Amino acid sequence: MNKKILVIEDEMQICSNIEQILSFSDFHPITANNGLEGLRLAKTEKPDLICCDVMMPGLDGYSVLTALRQDPITEFIPVIFLTAKVDRGDLRQGMELGADDYLTKPFSPQELLKAINVRLARTEKPILIKQQYEQQYQQNIKLSQQIQTDSLKLQESQQLAEICNEVLEKFLQDLANPLSNINMAIYMLKKAHSDIERDRYLSILQQEYVKEITLLNQMKNLQALITPENIKTMQKFNLLKSSK
Structure with missing residues (x-):
């Protein structure tokens, strides 16, 4: 222009x-x-x-x-x-x-044009500096917002990892009990001397098997529930402790 x-x-x-x-x-x-x-x-x-x-x-x-x-x-x-x-x-x-x-x-025309161009250049330089400053300022704002967003995502990931570890530890503990009972029932079944004893240990095996299946199904349901969005909701209502 x-x-x-x-x-x-x-x-x-x-x-x-x-x-x-x-x-x-x-x-x-x-x-x-x-x-x-x-x-x-x-x-x-x-x-x-x-x-x-x-x-x-x-x-x-x-x-x-x-x-x-x-x-x-x-x-x-x-x-x-x-x-x-x-x-x-x-x-x-x-x-x-x-x-x-x-x-x-x-x-002369040259003197006039030189004076005008020199003065316009001096006027435009502060404007250019101001524009560059504004651009840098906007870039800094975007960078700050991106850092905050990344920080929140990292915090959510850390919280998610901590909760997953807690759930996994609890699941392993719960899974160990039926496995111990199953192992014991198998051992006693081998030692059984009568049909009554065998039926008793077979019943124990069946019960513990049902417990294992129930735990595995619960684990699948928990896996679907453990998402950053659900974690925020549960923490909001104090259903989960916040990570430190």
């Missing part, structure tokens, strides 16, 4: 010449032939830079600059003064009011 340059110059021919120079150099020129019109365009068009004549009837360049710097909409727009006066006091006055540069008439 072409940079918008506002030219405030009461001499029609000079204003037209500057307008052509800017147009040929891929700028978007806007012109005003007096200070009041220049202030109006500065507020409505919000140009990237203003070239303003100092000596104008009515509202001169100093008054225009003072008004620009007092308005939040226009206070940071760079201003280059165009003047036929070379008195040091005039230069100091303009700089104290907030002028960014001076061009003494007559000036």
